[in-house]
Amino acid sequence: MESKSPPPCPSSVTVRRNPYRKARATPLTNPPQLPSHSTSSSKLPPISSFPIQDILSEEIPQNVPSTVTVTAASPSSSQDTIAENLKVYLRICPLVPLKGSTKNAGDQNPSSRTKNVWPQNPSKKNSVKEKKNSKKKSNESCITVSEDCHSVTLSPPLPLQESKRIKSEIYEGFSHVFSADSTQSEVYEKMVNPLVEDFLRGKxxxxxxLGPTGSGKTHTVFGSPREPGMVPLALQRIFKPAPACSSQSSRRFYLSIFEICAERGKAERISDLTSDGQDLSMQQSAIKGLQEVPVHDVAGAEQLIARALLKRSTAMTNANSQSSRSQCIINIRRGTDSSDAETxxxxxxxxxxxxxxxxxxxxxxTGNQGTRLAESNFINNTSMVFGLCLRSLLEHQKKPKKALQKHFQNSLLTRYLRDYLEGKKRMTLILTVKPGEEDYLDASYLLRQASPFMKIKFTNLEAQSNFLCNKRQFQTTSRTEQSKRIKVGSRDASLIEGKIAGDENQLHDEEDLRICNAEFKNSRPLNLNSDDLMKMERNHQIMQNFAKALWSVLKQHNEKLKVAESEIQILKENLRNEKTRSIEMEKELNNLRSFCTCSKENSVASTIVKVGENFESMLHLEGHTSCSFDETKPVLNSSNRFKSECSSSPRICDSTPGEDQRNVKVLSPNCNCSPENDDLVRIQRQDMSSQVPCHKTTSNLSGLECIDDKQEPEAMDGFFLLDGQVRSSEADVSSPSICVLNENCQSFQVHESFPGTRNIHEDSSESNYVVVEHLDPKSDVKVSTSGNDSSVSVEPGQQLGEKNEDLLDLLVSPKEVKHTQQQDLTYVPETEIRPDTSCNSSRKEKPKRRLLPASSILVREISILDADEFDKPRGNGVGNKLAASExxxxxxxxSLLRLLKSNLHSLV
Ligand SMILES: Nc1ncnc2c1ncn2[C@@H]1O[C@H](COP(=O)(O)OP(=O)(O)OP(=O)(O)O)[C@@H](O)[C@H]1O
Structure with missing residues (x-):
């Protein structure tokens, strides 16, 4: 991952790599909260906010020679003080480790391998040779040490030069650069001995x-038995027998060794390596409980160190067979002259x-994974924090900037070394680098982080060619971009160095000036001063960090989007399934509706009885989602030419033609009636919710004709009011009657003929339905709302004289109807007929949808009448109620019932 590999940017501050800097939530950059309904996405780790503030808050010094300048080479007085306390050395690790140094698995010398005794295929031999040559080529050193051994030139490998236009950089200001062939003792003499001498003098x-993995830090510090490192060499010097007159022989020394490592790759942990790996804590800058072991001689000290190193966390990686996984610190304390340890x-x-x-x-x-990778993060973060502090020290800031203060606090290592990193105590830094071409990025990162000065060289030749080729671009692009173009490659750098170094980047060479053409002269002259270059570098760094952070946030959002998309797909699939299900159910419902039929019966008696019984069974079943006729009761069969099937909330529309052509029609909501006889009225009630104009529906009825189809009927919460002139097409019906049903359809009232206009008014205490039937065959019946919706006027028309053998049944919502005493509309208590109390409660919620066919009730009335007359009791409970209704x-x-009864008798 990008965050784990050090980018090659100059003294870059990679915000994301710092574990202690949690991305702050800024008002502008907070990612929007995703809806929490998605289950899988909620499991995802939250996307960190974009660290734009952190990126922009990083300040790259403008006045310090750390990036690009030549003048910075001359140190100021403040630099003198720092220079006193801080010395930076550079050691280049040999490309091929010397014989005997077999620690690095990846860099083993091929020549040291045991040779194959068998004769080899010559062609194979050649290919091996070629391979070796190509390997040699790729193993060219990217670091060149200057003659004075105070600077190095870092040249990018050719592919990088071409593809990314990365140029050579010169790092200078080192106290000394140790080349690849330098020995341990040479390093000790030049670098460590002054420190040790000062230590022995009480300082x-x-x-x-410091350096990338496998670059030789451990080798330099501890060395090997053959090549002892700085620690054993220092111990040898410390315990070197002193002249008799010297007081040093009586001195005591104490040794403490501890390591700072990551506990399970997360929290930092300090372990004492001289004891049994006991965990320690830090108070201020001191380590609490750290054991100091007194040492008297080199052998004792070396033994102690060797034992401690065995406890140190190391692991094998692709880059180093014995890679250190912790920061190891050895303290040698010089005791007093006295032999009393307590003092x-x-x-x-x-x-x-x-x-x-x-x-x-x-x-x-490294190819690290799992715990190793977590360790890597810890190591990288620690070294980055250390590098940042170091950078601020190299820039001669007495105290690190605010942004860095917390790094000191958060990292145990920097907290412990605070005095050194703030320049209060003397520090010698040895940077170790590997010079291979593949190590270029690591080396560049380290050098930008920790080298005292860096130079970027320019060639005016390249600048000219750029300008000449891209004159147009030159005029339009910013100065920063111009500067970028004139960075030079490594081979040119050393040549051009003198040109720039002398005179603040002025193009003073006559040769160069001659080459410049007139266009170039007319254009803005090159301004390559250090300020511009520093600005350029700063912009570059900010943009780079910005781009990285943006990339990471985008990646996280991309992940989230993918999850959301998959969820959307699932939801779409579910929706599709639900739709097909609902379509199927709709079809099923339509089928069931079509099965619910009713027909005219020739035999009035059988119809009445059967319809009555069926309705009774329906009454019983009302309130259930599905119902069927009771098998124990007589079922309407084909001989009766009355078919009725229902599966949900059945309603019956029945027809009872009498001898005198007086029919009773009851229009029931949700009823689909399909009489087989043309004489009967086909009434199809539309779905209440659809609010299809009722008169349109009734206009299709056989026997009924809607005169006024312009006017929309009013849908009244589940029932409708016919508002228009309706006439019957056949005039074979005697005087109309009015049936009044109570709200629960448990009783009704029939009124014979109502001559003239009838005003039916709503009685607040009653909630009945009005059924208008037996229309006068000679006249139209006009049904309309009068004044407001709360009253209905029913009046016979004058013009019509057509035959009408059907009855017009009009149902009016109880709310819309007012019943008057003059019209003999009597309220019948709802409990009279229907004993089912369960329906009552539900009806309170949906009173208008509970309307039951009045015809059934009418039939029941007739049956009761029959029962009364013929003394045929129908059961106690029901009989009582029916008696009450009587x-x-x-x-x-x-009178209507008598009429029907006489019809029945005559038919029977
Ligand atoms: N100057 C040198 N001369 C000879 N061998 C060297 C030199 N520098 C490094 N090596 C060899 O390179 C290998 C890796 O070195 P070392 O373990 O010291 O790296 P390191 O920087 O400590 O790595 P890590 O950070 O992973 O611990 C070792 O085998 C070591 O012997």
Whole structure:
């Protein structure tokens, strides 16, 4: 991953790599909260906010020679002080490790391998040779040490030069650069001995080795039995027998060794390596409980160190067979002259600290996974924080900037080394680099982070060619971009160096000036001063960091989007399934509706009885989602020419033609009636919710004709009011009657003929339905709302004289109807007929949808009448109720019932 591989940007501050800097939520950059309904996405780790503030808050010094300048080479007085306390050395690791140094698995010398004794295929031999040559080529060193051994030139490999236009950089200001063939003792003499001498004189100091993994830090610090490192060499010097007159022989020394590592790749942990790996804690800058072991001679000290190193966390990676996974710190404290140990006060003692840091590593090269990868993160973060602090020290800031203060606090290593990193104590830094071409990025990162000065060289030749080729671009692009173009390659750098170094980047060479053409002269002259270059570098860094952070946030969002898309797909699939299901159910419902039929019966008696019984069974089943006729009761069969099937909330529309052509029609909501006889009215009630104009529906009825089809009927919460002139097409019906049903359809009232206009008014205490039937065959019936919706006027028309053998049944919502005493509309208590109380409660919620066919009730009335007359009791409970309803029966209904009964008798 990008975040784990150090980018090759100059002194870059990769915000994301710092574990202690949690991305702050800024108002502008907070990602929008995704809806939490998605289950899988909620499991995803939250997307971190974009660290734009952090990126922009990073300040790259403008006045310091760390990036590009030549003038910075001359140190100021403040630099003198820093220079006193800070020395930076560079050691280049040999490309091919020397014989005997077999620690690095990846860099083993092929020549040291045991040779194959068998004769080899010559062609194979050649190919091996070629391979070797190509390997040699790729193993060219990318670091060249200057003659004075104070600077190095870092040249990018050719592919990088071409593809990314990365140019050579010169790093200078080193106290000394040790080339690849330098020996341990040479390094000790030049670098460590001054520290040790000062230590012996009572001055504290620290040596820290910093560099990428496998670059030779541990080798430099500890060495091998053959090539002892800085620690054993320092110990040898410390315990070197002193002249008799010297007081050093009586001095005591104390040794403490500990490591800072990541606990399960997360929290930092300090372990004492001299004891049994006991965990320690840090108070201020001191480590609490750290054991100090007194040492008297080199052998004792070396033994102690060797034992401690065995406990140090190391692991094999692709880059190093024995890679350090922790920051190891050795403290050698110089005791007092006295032999009394109790008087040895640590605060007054000089301490020589030697630090072997774990090397920054890139995932690509180490191939780390799991715990190793977590360790890598810790190591990289620690070394980055250390590098940042170091950078601020190199830039002569007495105290690191605010942004860095917290790094000191958060990282145990920097907290412990605070005095050194703030320049208060003497520190010697040894940077180790590998010079292979493949190590270019690591080396560049380290050098930009920790080298005292860096130079970027320019060639005016390249600049000219750029300008000449891209004159147009030159005029339009910014100065920053111009500067970018004139960075030079490594081979040119050393040549051009003198040109720039002398005169603040002025193009003063006559040769160069001659080459410039007139166009170039007319254009803005090159301004390659350090300010511009620094600005350019800063912009470059900011943009680079910005791009990286943006990329990472985009990647996270992309992940989230993918998850959301898959969820959307699932939801779409579900929706499709639900739709097909609902279509199927709709079809089923339509089928069931079509099965619910009713037909005219020739035999009035059988119809009445059967319809009555069926309706009774329906009454019983009302309120259920599905119903069927009771098998124990007589079922309407084909001989009766009355078919009725229902599966959900059945309603019956029945027809009872009498001898005198007086029919009773009851229009029931949700009823689909399909009489087989043309004489019967086909009434198809539309779905209540659809609010299809009722008159349109009734206009299709056989026997009924809607005169006024312009006017829309009013849908009244489940029932409708016919508002228009309706006439019957056949005039074979005697005087109309009015049936009044109560709200629960448990009783009704029939009124014979109503001559003239009838105003039916709503009685607030009653909630009945009005059924208008037996229309006068000679006249139209006009049904309309009068004034407002709360009253209905029913009046016979004058013009029509056509035959009408059907009855017009009009149902009016109880709310819309007012019943008046003059019209003999009597309220019948709802409990009279229907004993089912369960329906009552539900009806309170949906009173208008509970309307039951009045015809059934009418039939029941007739049956009761029959029962009364013929003394045929129908059961106690029902009989009682029916008797009660009998008492409530009005004159009109009685006469209608008698009429029907006489029809029945005559038919029978
Ligand atoms: N100057 C040198 N001379 C000879 N061998 C060297 C030199 N520098 C490094 N090596 C060899 O390179 C290998 C890796 O070195 P070392 O373990 O010291 O790297 P490191 O920087 O400590 O790595 P890490 O950070 O992973 O611990 C070792 O085998 C070591 O012997």
């Amino acid at each position: 504290s100091g620290m040596l820290a080795a 040895d006060e640590q605060s007054n003692s000089a301490v020589l600290s030697i630090v072997d840091l774990a090397g920054a590593e890139r995932e690509k090269r 008492r409530q029966r009005t004159q009109g209904s009685i």
